[in-house]
Amino acid sequence: MIIVVNFGSQFTHLISRRLHELGVAADICLPEQLTNQDIERAQAFILSGGPEGVSDENIAFDEQIFTCGKPILGLCYGHQLIAHRFGGKVASSHKREYGAARLTVLDADDLFAGLDDQQTVWMSHGDSVSDVPEAFRVLATSDGHPAAIAHNEQPIFGMQFHPEVHHTAHGTQMLKNFVSHCGIATAPVQARDPEQVINDIKTTVGDACVIMGVSGGVDSLVASYALHKAIGTRLFCVYIDTGLMRHNEQAYVQQMYDDLGFVHFQAVDASELFLSRLAGVADPERKRTIIGHTFIEVFEETVARMKDAHGEITFLGQGTIYPDTIESAESSKTAHKIKSHHNVTLPERMQLKLVEPLRMLYKDEVRQLGRAMHIPDDYLDRHPFPGPGLAVRILGAIDARKVEIVRKADHIFISALKEWGHYSDAWQAFVALIPVKTVGVMGDARTYEYMLSLRAVSSVDAMTADWVPLPANFLHYVSNTIINEVDGVNRVVYDITQKPPGTIEYE
Numbered sequence: 001m002i003i004v005v006n007f008g009s010q011f012t013h014l015i016s017r018r019l020h021e022l023g024v025a026a027d028i029c030l031p032e033q034l035t036n037q038d039i040e041r042a043q044a045f046i047l048s049g050g051p052e053g054v055s056d057e058n059i060a061f062d063e064q065i066f067t068c069g070k071p072i073l074g075l076c077y078g079h080q081l082i083a084h085r086f087g088g089k090v091a092s093s094h095k096r097e098y099g100a101a102r103l104t105v106l107d108a109d110d111l112f113a114g115l116d117d118q119q120t121v122w123m124s125h126g127d128s129v130s131d132v133p134e135a136f137r138v139l140a141t142s143d144g145h146p147a148a149i150a151h152n153e154q155p156i157f158g159m160q161f162h163p164e165v166h167h168t169a170h171g172t173q174m175l176k177n178f179v180s181h182c183g184i185a186t187a188p189v190q191a192r193d194p195e196q197v198i199n200d201i202k203t204t205v206g207d208a209c210v211i212m213g214v215s216g217g218v219d220s221l222v223a224s225y226a227l228h229k230a231i232g233t234r235l236f237c238v239y240i241d242t243g244l245m246r247h248n249e250q251a252y253v254q255q256m257y258d259d260l261g262f263v264h265f266q267a268v269d270a271s272e273l274f275l276s277r278l279a280g281v282a283d284p285e286r287k288r289t290i291i292g293h294t295f296i297e298v299f300e301e302t303v304a305r306m307k308d309a310h311g312e313i314t315f316l317g318q319g320t321i322y323p324d325t326i327e328s329a330e331s332s333k334t335a336h337k338i339k340s341h342h343n344v345t346l347p348e349r350m351q352l353k354l355v356e357p358l359r360m361l362y363k364d365e366v367r368q369l370g371r372a373m374h375i376p377d378d379y380l381d382r383h384p385f386p387g388p389g390l391a392v393r394i395l396g397a398i399d400a401r402k403v404e405i406v407r408k409a410d411h412i413f414i415s416a417l418k419e420w421g422h423y424s425d426a427w428q429a430f431v432a433l434i435p436v437k438t439v440g441v442m443g444d445a446r447t448y449e450y451m452l453s454l455r456a457v458s459s460v461d462a463m464t465a466d467w468v469p470l471p472a473n474f475l476h477y478v479s480n481t482i483i484n485e486v487d488g489v490n491r492v493v494y495d496i497t498q499k500p501p502g503t504i505e506y507e
Contacts, residue, residue, distance in 0.1 A: 004019075007047065012048040018163075023188060039064055039068055043184055045065050048075060049078065053080075069154070070155070074157070075159050080127055083129040087134065099499075102121075102143075103148075103161065104118060105118070107150070110178075111159070112177070122165045122167045122171075124501070135151055137152055142161070210317045211236045211238065214237045216252060217384060218367060219319035219321050238299065238302050239267045243274050246411070274294055313352070318354060318355075383414070390406050394406055394435075409486050412486070413482070417456070422468075428465075431453070432506045433450055433452055435450075438491045451489075451492070453493050466499075467495065
């Protein structure tokens, strides 16, 4: 068993997941909670990344693990902590690294056994190891700087990059090499059993009724379908139209739930209420808060009506997945909140118990579960759509005109992706409105209109993402079509930012 010491990285749970995929048991432990018993029972340790610097004094950590003789692998912050602990130097980098980087392997033993001497890895750091401790050797470099190190006598290793993320091309093999160095056997892991998920729901819910807000997205669809398979007509699904949805979304979602055999489905149009409360609000967290509170208010009123019509409802179903929880709440004292999600910030006054079948899953695992339950691919392969809807794709203040601009342009972009055969090339694609106006010329007349950004990314689990190299002629077509057909736009750009440093969505 390997203990993953969590220093606040957004990727800590991914480390545990990769170990699980290798058939290796792993526990996640906060540094301040690591005990002597933990040190004794662990076969090895992995030190996660984190947002702090090694000189920060707010991290309590029992450094006894460095003298216990068991294998240790430090990742990013963990790598820097090892260097600092053994007398090396860590300093702010003049050249920071975020996203894809080129790794040159100098020592093909141990961590890089069986791999080529050039590797694509994923970085996310501002500080770097500037001086390697005397007792260590450099295993690999990036841009001429130490990117992987190993102790000359003890089984202690460090990597400046993140092997746990999908975009480090051979990261799983690197972790497997570390596991092998620890003398821990690996074994294939069976796919998640949908019957177990359904049985877990039955155990949790019993004979009670569940109400669930659904969006038409993959997460809420798979969660609601699992609930539907488990409790049948005791599930009540509610679709709330916030006025911030995709083109023709309500009709699409209604048809989808009818096709899948759901009995209780109700659509609620609250678009005027949401847009009135968002008027003039520019701060992204404030927008999310307003949307979250308004959603809950409308949802509570709907629950009350449902109870009057159908009797007591005890549980609230949600399609929360793991990336939602780690971006929304600090997973340790040193983790940073990235953004709020309205579906993980419910107030206590709702007095409904939660049932979240997908809470510990990633997006790719959700789709795998959906396919195992025989949900049609057309529904499962839809691109993700954020809970706050188009509000987080309109930077700055929102009004009805901006919403219509983004909705229409997004429909053009997504329709073109499908028509040109590029929809499946992207894990997620959308249009965002940039809150600046630029000068243009149309019909020999000066224009002063909005700029839109197209974004299409590849990903597996939403933890990292890269931009999709869409063909120039396709982007030319989409840009021309949007400018010709969407009033209020005279410029279109294509976003090629990776995650990190950017998030997939803009707000």
